[in-house]
Amino acid sequence: MDLILFGIMVAGLFFFLIAYLIQKTTPSQGRRLFSSNSAAIEVNKRRHNIISEQFSKRLNSIMGFAKDPVKAKELKKKLMLAGCYGSRAFSRFLFFKLTSPLAAIIIGIPLSLNLNVGLIMKPVFLYLLLAFGFYLPNLVLNHKISARQKKISEGLPDALDLLVVCVEAGLGLNAAMKRVADDLKMNNPVLSLEFNMLNLEILAGLDREQALRNLAERTGVEELSTLCAILIQADRFGTSIAQALRVQSDTMRTNRRQRLEELAARTPVKLVFPLILFIFPALVVVILGPAVIQVAESMAKK
Known part of the structure; x- marks a missing residue:
């Protein structure tokens, strides 16, 4: 110790x-x-x-x-x-x-x-610790990327609904994103930070199309990349941004519902192995245990 x-x-x-x-x-x-x-x-x-x-x-x-x-x-x-x-x-x-x-x-x-092990296992233990220490930064980085992308994906449908409301109320796209970023500061600070960075890039003189491309590249989230592509197309061809956002909001909500239904459909399959490994053996012991004890006692008397 x-x-x-x-x-x-x-x-x-x-x-x-x-x-x-x-x-x-x-x-x-x-x-x-x-x-x-x-x-x-x-x-x-x-x-x-x-x-x-x-x-x-x-x-x-x-x-x-x-x-x-x-x-x-x-x-x-x-x-x-x-x-x-x-x-x-x-x-x-x-x-x-x-x-x-x-x-x-x-x-x-x-x-x-x-460690109370042999001399051969001690170097093996050190090698395992060395490998763990070498790969630990990559594991932490990958976990942080996954957690951040998951946080953005979870908050994107609500952010898109707020964006639709702001645009339909008469705000411009930049002002609407600024308002949505302020509203999401408490619930989803990651997405709020990304929208704020987008606004800062536009205020610094960067073209909106390039700023949206930078947003998609910074996050790596497929839904947000699709949203950026739709906004770029709407801005380039002069179509209604509110209508494009509304269609994307409905599509994203449908995709989220389908994803949840898919996860719910996988639940019975995932429960098979815990049932087989943990619940069924306990049931077998409870049901057959008394009978086995009685048979063993009767065999001992004979």
Whole structure:
């Protein structure tokens, strides 16, 4: 037990040291440069950005992404789908991926020493922990992507109904999306954030068509991509946006109902294995148990 606590303490100190080194933006001379005036703050930010870029380049070279830009682009797209839009999200994920196996080994060594198994199984246990630590960042990232896309899919029908009401009330599409984003801030903050980013891109001067394409690319949700395509077509050909939104709302509501009916139809099939494995053996024991006991007692008397 002492070795386990020691391993956890060492892992915690390791992460604390690495985090401190990352947050340490400038040396002592640079820290003296920091003051309350805006010029010093700007210089400090530039130094921080330079050090962050150098740290990101070193991580890219260590993890092999510098030689494989296609793989780096795929990872950045996954981070975008997970909602990690910051400029440092890529380097932070690489840092997590680099330190996770090390932390698993640091914690696993004292654990393996306390295991009452053979000498062959202890290295196997360490290898399993190393593999778990290596794949843990990818598992966390994929889980975050799935949870985020599920949250967007669940809130999209209600958001589309609100959008139809706002457009039919006379609001423009941009103003309607801003209103829907404000209304969804409490119930669905993920979808609200995406609509707000869409409005910010349009306010920054980006074309609405490109902003809608960026929205579809950021989320990766099929229903939202279809909605963006419909809005692009309606905007391009000058058709009624309210009518297009109403048709898409009815279609999405029908698809959701069919999806729920499909899940309900799968329920009896999914219940077969729990019934066979857990309920039927208990019923057999309850029904045949007394008879087996009586037969055993009668055989013992003979």
